[in-house]
Amino acid sequence: MTPPLHLSLAGQAVDVLRELVLTGDIPPGTRVNEVELAQRLGISRGPLREAIRHLASEGLLVLAPHRGASVPTSDAADVQALFELRTALECAAAELAASRRTEADVVRLRAVCEESRRAYSAGERFPYRLDLAFHQALLDAARSPRIAEQVRLVQQRVVLLRSGLRDDPPHQHASLDDHDALVTAIAAADPTRASDVMRKHLARVCAQMLTGLA
Amino acid sequence: MTPPLHLSLAGQAVDVLRELVLTGDIPPGTRVNEVELAQRLGISRGPLREAIRHLASEGLLVLAPHRGASVPTSDAADVQALFELRTALECAAAELAASRRTEADVVRLRAVCEESRRAYSAGERFPYRLDLAFHQALLDAARSPRIAEQVRLVQQRVVLLRSGLRDDPPHQHASLDDHDALVTAIAAADPTRASDVMRKHLARVCAQMLTGLA
DNA sequence: GCTCTGTCGACTGTCGACAGTTAACATCGC
DNA sequence: GCGATGTTAACTGTCGACAGTCGACAGAGC
Known part of the structure; x- marks a missing residue:
């Protein structure tokens, strides 16, 4: 369906993480641990951080200084x-x-x-x-x-x-x-x-x- | 005017780089060199990359795989x-x-x-x-x-x-x-x-x- | 002379490790 | 017992270095 030819690990991480958030696999309100998720995806923290920032710019994650990213809850x-x-x-x-x-x-x-x-x-x-x-x-x-x-x-x-x-x-x-x-x-x-x-x-x-x- | 209390270097880099782009200091069509700009800002490539990706999500930069970021030209x-x-x-x-x-x-x-x-x-x-x-x-x-x-x-x-x-x-x-x-x-x-x-x-x-x- | 190919250089993509900060826990004092 | 304070652990923010890839230049072949 979509061209999954993201050469970079960051690009792949964006797709995977987006799916994890949208499917509810990571429920709203949950905080995201960088090292844990990086190991889970089999990549380093660098590309994962870029993916997190990208998803945050799309509104699928919110960033708190020194507290990392979490899935937003909506009122x-x-x-x-x-x-x-x-x-x-x-x-x-x-x-x-x-x-x-x-x-x-x-x-x-x-x-x-x-x-x-x-x-x-x-x-x-x-x-x-x-x-x-x-x-x-x-x-x-x-x-x-x-x-x-x-x-x-x-x-x-x-x-x-x-x-x-x-x-x-x-x-x-x-x-x-x-x-x-x-x-x-x-x-x-x-x-x-x-x-x-x-x-x-x-x-x-x-x-x-x-x-x-x- | 704006609260310049971005604690993180990445946040500061976003502000500085945004200004560089908007004022035309980096003209449209120019490619951005990561190491050079990192030295110029006095930071490492990590935070700078995050800033570049952020500006790209705002449409102020465009990314080409393995070719880095550049200021977009518009027709x-x-x-x-x-x-x-x-x-x-x-x-x-x-x-x-x-x-x-x-x-x-x-x-x-x-x-x-x-x-x-x-x-x-x-x-x-x-x-x-x-x-x-x-x-x-x-x-x-x-x-x-x-x-x-x-x-x-x-x-x-x-x-x-x-x-x-x-x-x-x-x-x-x-x-x-x-x-x-x-x-x-x-x-x-x-x-x-x-x-x-x-x-x-x-x-x-x-x-x-x-x-x-x- | 033109095209194709091989090599070189520069830059991006990625990684692992260190430092600083935050939050939670335990301890001490009241 | 309750509150304040010091301590500790975990996590994020940052850095420097290595590997892979792309573009340019030079040289050989036609």
């Missing part, structure tokens, strides 16, 4: 601030997608929506993967590399949030409707409506996440 | 992508500011505008400092820490862009009008108009920057 204020950022980015992406989409983009978006509905009807517990695929397809249609990059980072933080949730609720039917409405607005080349639908969609997701918070 | 496409991101963030900030501003925020924004006009009338060549102060005051009024943080990073990249410009044009009169219009919309608690004014303001700034590009 309601953090979630709200994060979703304000996500809303700003993805609403802009929706606008741009509605302005710039080609027919091929619309086809791809419709395909993801249909696959999501099939999976949901089939009773699949976790079509979150398809939710990400939808937002990714939308970003591709927006053709704005900087915005896409930032959205990726924010989505990562959301994934981290989900890993810390008590009960991860299954994908809501309302979200499927939101996605369909987004595709319709984008296909109609209506940036204003696309942005508006996205805003309401994310508000719903944010509220759902807040209810599931500790 | 028109980069500028456009950057301003699409900036527009997304600052329009959202303008909306939030219009919704959340207090009277004190409005007073501060008006004060910055008036100071800018005074400086402009006095023939000051470079009220860019006040432009930053205005956008900062707007971010304070928006009360969205994540968005504020991202805007700060984007503005940094814009500063880097300006350092690479042939002739850095002085602050335009139109921008002063834009700022006034923004304050008016924010004072009137009109998020839609605030966002619209901001969008046009940034479009103008972006166009101005593109004309000055190599």
Whole structure:
């Protein structure tokens, strides 16, 4: 899927450590021991430190002077601030997608929506993967590399949030409707409506996440 | 101004190196030699490497495997992508500011505008400092820490862009009008108009920057 | 004369070890 | 018994040195 050809050990460590954090293998609130993790990864502390700093710049770790790194724990204020950022980015992406989409983009978006509905009807517990695929397809249609990059980072933080949730609720039917409405607005080349639908969609997701918070 | 109490050498190196890049002391396109710069800063390569990686995560340096770091050079496409991101963030900030501003925020924004006009009338060549102060005051009024943080990073990249410009044009009169219009919309608690004014303001700034590009 | 190849130099990537600081524990005094 | 203080251990921050890789230059072959 992704090109795992990170030649440097630091690059590999970034990938491995990111996965450890996102999967919840290192739960939020846990402190990271450099020597222990370095031995576990079979590398020295130097590359590991670089990896830790990199993940910290992505918001997946927080650094305390002389106390090392730890996985951040989030409260309601953090979630709200994060979703304000996500809303700003993805609403802009929706606008741009509605302005710039080609027919091929619309086809791809419709395909993801249909696959999501099939999976949901089939009773699949976790079509979150398809939710990400939808937002990714939308970003591709927006053709704005900087915005896409930032959205990726924010989505990562959301994934981290989900890993810390008590009960991860299954994908809501309302979200499927939101996605369909987004595709319709984008296909109609209506940036204003696309942005508006996205805003309401994310508000719903944010509220759902807040209810599931500790 | 800034709390210079970075205890670690890496933290200090980040500040110093950031300044070296932003002031154009290390011009765009220049490669950074680790041993040479480490000696110049009087530190070892370890902390310097961490500082370099940090600046790279902020977009102020680009890394090439086995070739080290260099200050990025920007073309028109980069500028456009950057301003699409900036527009997304600052329009959202303008909306939030219009919704959340207090009277004190409005007073501060008006004060910055008036100071800018005074400086402009006095023939000051470079009220860019006040432009930053205005956008900062707007971010304070928006009360969205994540968005504020991202805007700060984007503005940094814009500063880097300006350092690479042939002739850095002085602050335009139109921008002063834009700022006034923004304050008016924010004072009137009109998020839609605030966002619209901001969008046009940034479009103008972006166009101005593109004309000055190599 | 041009291209390909082999060698050299410089730089990055990585490692192990030392020093300084923080936090926890045990001890002493009240 | 409770609080303050000294001590100790663990961990981070930092350093210098070694190994691997990339680019440039020179020389041989066509």
